[in-house]
Amino acid sequence: MSAYIPVELQRQVRARFFNACAYCRTAEILTGMTFEFEHIKPRALGGETLFENLCFACPNCKTIFVNILSK
Numbered sequence: 372m373s374a375y376i377p378v379e380l381q382r383q384v385r386a387r388f389f390n391a392c393a394y395c396r397t398a399e400i401l402t403g404m405t406f407e408f409e410h411i412k413p414r415a416l417g418g419e420t421l422f423e424n425l426c427f428a429c430p431n432c433k434t435i436f437v438n439i440l441s442k
């Protein structure tokens with residue numbers, strides 16, 4: 372489930388991670404895929420949609436991250 376993230380906040384998070392995946396460091400522009408924003412502390416656990424709680428992940432790492440959390 373994805374939350375609405377304001378465009379300006381998205382821009383700040385992208386800049387923080389240099390438009391690359393926070394985990395594998397692959398640059399979004401090189402993959403042709405759209406990377407996703409995710410909450411470091413999940414919203415289900417009270418994580419807020421703030422700059423400090425957001426990271427940027429490619430679809431592969433996003434999937435791994437979700438699998439880890441769901442175990």
Ligand SMILES: [Zn+2]
Pocket residue numbers: 392393394395396397428429430431432433
């Ligand atoms: Zn990745």
